[in-house]
Amino acid sequence: MDNLFIILPAFIFTIALLVAIHEFGHFWVARKLNVKVLRFSIGFGMPLFSFRGKKDNTEFVLAAIPLGGYVKMLDEREADVPEDEVHRAFNRQSVYKRFAIVFAGPFINFVFAAFAFWLMFVMGVQGVKPIMGKLAPTSISWESGLRSGDHIVAVDDNDTPTMSAVYEHLFEAFLDRSTATITLNDQRKVHFDFSSMAQDVEPSELHKIIGLTVQLPVEDVIISEVTVDSPAAKAGIEAGDQIIAIDGQSIDHWRELVNAVIDRPGETISVEILRNAQRSTLAVIIGSAKSANRTIGRIGVRPKSVSGLPKSMYSMHQYGIFAAIPKGIEKTWDLSVLTVKMLGRIVIGEASIKNISGPITIAEVAGQSAQLGIESFLRFLAIVSLSLGVINLLPIPMLDGGHLLFYIVEIVKGSPVSDMVQEIGLKIGVTLLVMLMSVALYNDFARLLN
The missing domain is CATH 2.30.42.10 (PDZ domain)
Structure with missing residues (x-):
């Protein structure tokens, strides 16, 4: 795993920022619609820091586990409400106001994604x-x-x-x-x-x-170092050898050598080398190594030089400040559609559940993108934000999309969904979310172990 001192702060910053943005959407619209907000929490568990706001004495909390957050509003279903504040309780609002408050969370995730893409395009x-x-x-x-x-x-x-x-x-x-x-x-x-x-x-x-593959400048691929007990060493490759071809295909750049082995762990390749003006062919069984969230092939050699x-x-x-606005929106829309299509393929069994990632993979990618620069990190933030927006809109009870589904039913039938149906939906939602998180964590640990 990459440097933990980069991965951990990048992960915490990413999750805390995107959760704060999501919950702020609920908070802001609730305030605008005169619904009283009791608590705005980033994270769960023991509060690390908190203070009271001037309006409504709202408690703002930063908690110990930064893997989520919530906005707690005045609600008669959770506690007694003073008579003079009943009109500000969430449950007393029209279905359209409740819909707007719940929808605001995912919506602002898409807005932030568009903003991040806009900034990325302005920077270039x-x-x-x-x-x-x-x-x-x-x-x-x-x-x-x-x-x-x-x-x-x-x-x-x-x-x-x-x-x-x-x-x-x-x-x-x-x-x-x-x-x-x-x-x-x-x-x-x-x-x-x-x-x-x-x-x-x-x-x-x-x-x-x-x-x-992209066009590369021609250069001699000369080996400067062979790792002890590596596949290359076992096959007889030595420092100073020049790689001429692999499986009959000429190798004219170090990247071509990498491309020839990276997707083939465990396979045997024929490597033609030049040593002391003599050509010879060696059989190399490609080894494997863990990189990000996949297993790649390696043979254990280092180049003498690599030309960029x-x-x-x-x-x-790169775009101007105004020209980048539609580009940021277009990028957000395109990737949101791709995310929905990918989720659909997983649900109907046309794509593997191995494509589902959890917090460990997100942490790794956060660290890697942070090291690659601001453009890469902005792209990562945008993708995670829009993914958070898409997932929260899924019609699963416990998620915003589940509540929105109940509100749509309420609009159609003219009365709220019964408590019994909501309770059954809640149980189904909890089960589905536990299953989803279990799959995501399993995939994360499987990638680590591989």
């Missing part, structure tokens, strides 16, 4: 231009007609200044099992057809299946 997003490097003949990229040197400028009429933008739009077509149209800089068009792809193909495999990409290979994706 740098990425590698999607100019194709070597493509595997078995990949979708090659079969669709892409070749080395092709420059992708759009996917389904969406501009793609960076490789990450290309994958983002291809991922949407993959989830829909539709055909994506790729436009090249010479106006040629190629098509990625996902319609016939098996439903059980995992999204995590998409990168390998598509097979896109030239500046001409990078693209700065």
Whole structure:
């Protein structure tokens, strides 16, 4: 695991900030609708810090466990309410006011996500231009007609200044099992057809299946160090050897060597080396290592030198203050739709529950994104915020979406849902949430153990 002194503060900051934003949505709308707020708490458990506000003597609390929060409002169902304050009790409000107060929490998560994306676009997003490097003949990229040197400028009429933008739009077509149209800089068009792809193909495999690679500068891949007892050492690779090819495919850059082994732990590859002007071929059984939330292949070698990409290979994706507003909203909408589609695939069994992550994985990614810079961390905050918004809108009792469902039923039938139905719904909601958290934690620990 990465540096704990970075991961832990980044995780606590992320959760506390997004929970505060979510609960502030409930709090602000309740205040505007003249509903009395008794307590605004960030976290659960023992209070670490608290103070009383001037209006309504509201208690503001920072508690010890920062994995949630709540806004407690005046409510006759929870305690006796003085006669002169009954009109300010939550349960006495019209169904439309209650709906607005509950909906405000998830809604402000989407607003914050749009703001984070807006700030990210104003600051500028740098990425590698999607100019194709070597493509595997078995990949979708090659079969669709892409070749080395092709420059992708759009996917389904969406501009793609960076490789990450290309994958983002291809991922949407993959989830829909539709055909994506790729436009090249010479106006040629190629098509990625996902319609016939098996439903059980995992999204995590998409990168390998598509097979896109960026153009890299040519350099000799010379080994400076071989880890003791590593797969490379056991196969006979030595410091000073030059890697010429893997499985018959020439290796002209260190990144090509990494790409050739990273997705193949446990497989055996044929490595052609140059040593003292003599060529030889060695069989290497790729080892495995834990990286972020997945297992990757490694052979245990370090390069003598690695040349970076030239500046001409990078693209700065940047907008003005006003032009970035619709871009931030568009980005929030697109990723929210993708999140819903992904959840839908999990529910109907077309995607593995292994895609569900818990607090441990979120903590790791928070730390990694914080180390990569403000742009990366803003993107992470936005994605987690909109995910929090989507999940809270699910029609599950205990979540905001469950309450909203009851309110919609109340609007339709003209009277509140019965206490018995609400109690049954509550039990179902608790069961579903416990199951969801259990799966998320299991996946987190499984990734750690792997």
